[in-house]
Amino acid sequence: MTATMQPKSEAAEAPRRGKRTPGTGENTRPRRGPMQFGHWWWALPGIALVFAIHYVATGIGGFFAFTNWTGIGSFKITGWANFEAIFKDPTKLGALSNTLFLAFGSVLLGNIAGLVIALGLNRVLKTRYILRTLFFMPVVLSPLATAYIWKYIFDFDGPLNAFLTAIGAGDQAKPWLADPQWAIWTVLVVLVWSSTGFAMVIFMAGLAGVPVDVEEAAAIDGANLWQRFRNVTLPAIRPAVAIATTLGIVQGLRVFDPIMALTGGGPAGATETLATLVYKQAFALGNFGGGAALALVLAAIILIFAVLQQRLTRSNPED
Amino acid sequence: MKSERLDMTQHRRNSGLKVGALAVPTVAALILTGCSASTGSSSSSGGSQEFSLSFATSNTIESPFQVLAENYMKSHPNVKITFNPQPNDSYDQTLRTQLQAGNASDVVVTSPGSGTGRSILPLVQAGFLEPLDDAAKQLLPEGSASTFGSDGKVYGQATEITISALVSNETAADAAGGFPADYSSLQQQCKALESSGKSLFALAGSAPPNTGLMAMSLAASRVYAEDPKWNDKRAAKETTFAGSDGWKAALEAVNTLKDAGCFQKGAAGGGFDAITKGLASGTSLSGFIPAPSWKQLQSAAGGSQFAVRPFPAEQGSGKSYVFASANYAFSINAASKNKDAAKAFLDWAAQPEQTKAFAEIDGALPVSGLDKYDFDGGAYKNVGGLIKDGKYGPLPNIQWPNSAVYDALATGVQGIITGQKSPDQVLQAMDAAWEQ
Numbered sequence: 101m102t103a104t105m106q107p108k109s110e111a112a113e114a115p116r117r118g119k120r121t122p123g124t125g126e127n128t129r130p131r132r133g134p135m136q137f138g139h140w141w142w143a144l145p146g147i148a149l150v151f152a153i154h155y156v157a158t159g160i161g162g163f164f165a166f167t168n169w170t171g172i173g174s175f176k177i178t179g180w181a182n183f184e185a186i187f188k189d190p191t192k193l194g195a196l197s198n199t200l201f202l203a204f205g206s207v208l209l210g211n212i213a214g215l216v217i218a219l220g221l222n223r224v225l226k227t228r229y230i231l232r233t234l235f236f237m238p239v240v241l242s243p244l245a246t247a248y249i250w251k252y253i254f255d256f257d258g259p260l261n262a263f264l265t266a267i268g269a270g271d272q273a274k275p276w277l278a279d280p281q282w283a284i285w286t287v288l289v290v291l292v293w294s295s296t297g298f299a300m301v302i303f304m305a306g307l308a309g310v311p312v313d314v315e316e317a318a319a320i321d322g323a324n325l326w327q328r329f330r331n332v333t334l335p336a337i338r339p340a341v342a343i344a345t346t347l348g349i350v351q352g353l354r355v356f357d358p359i360m361a362l363t364g365g366g367p368a369g370a371t372e373t374l375a376t377l378v379y380k381q382a383f384a385l386g387n388f389g390g391g392a393a394l395a396l397v398l399a400a401i402i403l404i405f406a407v408l409q410q411r412l413t414r415s416n417p418e419d
Numbered sequence: 420m421k422s423e424r425l426d427m428t429q430h431r432r433n434s435g436l437k438v439g440a441l442a443v444p445t446v447a448a449l450i451l452t453g454c455s456a457s458t459g460s461s462s463s464s465g466g467s468q469e470f471s472l473s474f475a476t477s478n479t480i481e482s483p484f485q486v487l488a489e490n491y492m493k494s495h496p497n498v499k500i501t502f503n504p505q506p507n508d509s510y511d512q513t514l515r516t517q518l519q520a521g522n523a524s525d526v527v528v529t530s531p532g533s534g535t536g537r538s539i540l541p542l543v544q545a546g547f548l549e550p551l552d553d554a555a556k557q558l559l560p561e562g563s564a565s566t567f568g569s570d571g572k573v574y575g576q577a578t579e580i581t582i583s584a585l586v587s588n589e590t591a592a593d594a595a596g597g598f599p600a601d602y603s604s605l606q607q608q609c610k611a612l613e614s615s616g617k618s619l620f621a622l623a624g625s626a627p628p629n630t631g632l633m634a635m636s637l638a639a640s641r642v643y644a645e646d647p648k649w650n651d652k653r654a655a656k657e658t659t660f661a662g663s664d665g666w667k668a669a670l671e672a673v674n675t676l677k678d679a680g681c682f683q684k685g686a687a688g689g690g691f692d693a694i695t696k697g698l699a700s701g702t703s704l705s706g707f708i709p710a711p712s713w714k715q716l717q718s719a720a721g722g723s724q725f726a727v728r729p730f731p732a733e734q735g736s737g738k739s740y741v742f743a744s745a746n747y748a749f750s751i752n753a754a755s756k757n758k759d760a761a762k763a764f765l766d767w768a769a770q771p772e773q774t775k776a777f778a779e780i781d782g783a784l785p786v787s788g789l790d791k792y793d794f795d796g797g798a799y800k801n802v803g804g805l806i807k808d809g810k811y812g813p814l815p816n817i818q819w820p821n822s823a824v825y826d827a828l829a830t831g832v833q834g835i836i837t838g839q840k841s842p843d844q845v846l847q848a849m850d851a852a853w854e855q
Contacts, residue, residue, distance in 0.1 A: 279837070280839045368839045
């Protein structure tokens with residue numbers, strides 16, 4: 101610990117040495133701890149870039165939601181027409197329900213799986229470090245690249261159908277990603293697979309803070325495994341649950357690349373989400389205004405669910 | 420003194436950092452906005468013999484546009500062309516973004532009409548394209564002036580005539596007893612092929628452009644053979660997709676083909692690789708792909724002969740019909756600083772020997788001299804008669820008002836194949852998209 105702190109305190113000393121007249125007593129001047137190091141305007145480049153790239157760009161994009169711009173040439177301000185079109189169109193409402201299904205489905209299943217794995221790999225298992233790495237791997241790998249591997253697995257001529265045929269279930273073989281009933285579940289499997297590792301890491305960090313002696317005390321008092329989990333572990337990792345589910349919802353609502361690579365929103369819109377629709381409207385169909393309006397709706401939905409999620413899972417109501 | 424000097428240093432360092440703090444975002448902003456000020460290529464002094472060319476590429480085979488431009492550089496040693504190839508799936512968006520930003524290439528490859536992102540009419544409306552001269556006007560395919568410009572001006576120079584029908588593996592078709600001559604024998608052959616583990620058609624069911632092209636091929640004999648001006652009537656609101664018996668029959672034929680086992684197994688989830696693999700290996704006899712692909716398939720599948728065929732019509736109906744149109748054109752960026760060099764290239768490309776050479780490189784038909792073209796013995800022998808009899812028209816979606824109509828057709832046909840949608844629903848969606 102001391103070793104890691106050392107460079108920090110040295111760095112904090114450096115400007116002080118330059119500014120100070122040698123020989124003056126250290127204790128005559130007010131101490132400037134490491135927290136005072138730096139000036140507010142040092143953040144200006146970052147603030148300016150974030151402002152220009154995030155807020156100005158988003159603001160301009162938001163403005164185009166109220167126009168009929170096609171992506172080129174001139175445009176007219178059309179008021180709320182783009183938003184009216186969204187809520188009148190059944191395909192867009194279908195995309196909204198797909199978005200919510202995939203977001204909540206992946207959060208629920210991904211977090212349950214992540215928690216189970218985190219509990220399993222928390223202390224006892226000898227191979228836990230290797231297994232943690234393996235379970236975390238999907239988070240690190242490119243979602244686009246892994247989506248193509250999954251696409252190959254679910255392909256009609258792919259390994260999954262070959263396996264089904266090999267075990268004598270050949271009649272169950274189907275083009276998984278082009279089957280109107282199965283496509284969205286197939287996409288959900290991939291999303292859960294990719295989000296489990298992330299939830300696992302957050303839960304493991306939470307579990308590291310659960311005091312062993314409390315658990316032992318509960319065990320001595322006769323609490324069984326479930327009671328210990330329900331009454332000791334879970335309350336202790338509640339902040340981790342809040343973070344994992346909130347990030348999962350935000351990530352799930354805006355998921356784009358795996359769906360684009362797996363199904364492109366097909367078959368016939370069965371796996372279309374708001375994010376893939378935004379892309380299609382704005383960039384493939386040249387309806388930039390409509391795409392921007394959809395993006396605003398998506399942003400509003402993400403905001404609402406993120407706030408709701410935070411309120412539901414916060415550990416202390418006075419927070 | 421020392422303290423003062425040190426404080427001064429510190430103060431200077433502070434101001435230096437302040438300047439730096441302000442300079443970073445300023446420079447970043449300049450770089451960001453500077454992008455829009457630069458042009459695709461530098462204009463050279465004294466007559467600008469240098470220009471840039473943007474085109475779409477979709478595979479590893481050398482683009483015919485690049486080969487043509489390289490030939491131009493060989494015959495004109497003082498000219499330097501900078502190539503800006505773009506992946507086909509992002510070409511439209513890249514082109515529009517660059518034109519909007521003012522840094523597109525001097526010569527860009529566009530498409531006639533307004534049905535795609537690279538279509539000429541919306542780009543002209545936005546003021547991005549330069550009107551072309553007589554050489555381009557002379558290459559206009561008959562009856563397509565309205566898709567290459569407006570007010571008597573032409574903004575695109577047609578490069579070749581592309582047939583959109585079927586490309587067939589003739590070697591595999593001969594082995595299966597020949598390609599079906601009419602619609603009813605086609606259904607019988609589908610069943611026979613299915614029982615031997617093969618298919619008459621390879622379909623990329625998950626790739627909307629392919630399902631859309633299939634539906635249009637089915638509409639050729641059912642809609643456009645009878646009424647080549649159907650699109651004009653739709654534009655004048657004299658008819659609708661949902662109210663057209665021909666279009667209804669075309670989409671119902673999708674179900675007929677599916678039920679007869681005409682598509683490969685798992686066709687609904689197939690990508691373009693399903694077509695190339697199926698046709699090259701001969702497990703599928705044909706596919707709904709643009710005709711020039713015959714040449715690429717033939718070179719990929721050594722030993723098999725490939726040809727272009729119309730979709731078989733009802734026996735004795737006399738309604739065989741193909742789509743033959745200039746689907747790609749050269750246009751000049753209105754913001755180009757090298758318009759003279761670009762125009763000189765277009766004039767050269769319009770010469771009969773160059774249009775012929777271009778068609779040969781790409782495996783398409785030449786944009787000029789089609790009436791004298793020798794169809795016999797080549798890949799186009801099965802459609803030669805139709806072309807000579809005038810039984811052809813432009814690809815329908817070129818004349819449709821926006822890309823959403825074709826998207827509704829293409830994704831709708833995917834829905835018909837998977838059982839999610841009925842032909843009527845798809846046609847209604849196309850009408851709704853038309854009115855957008």
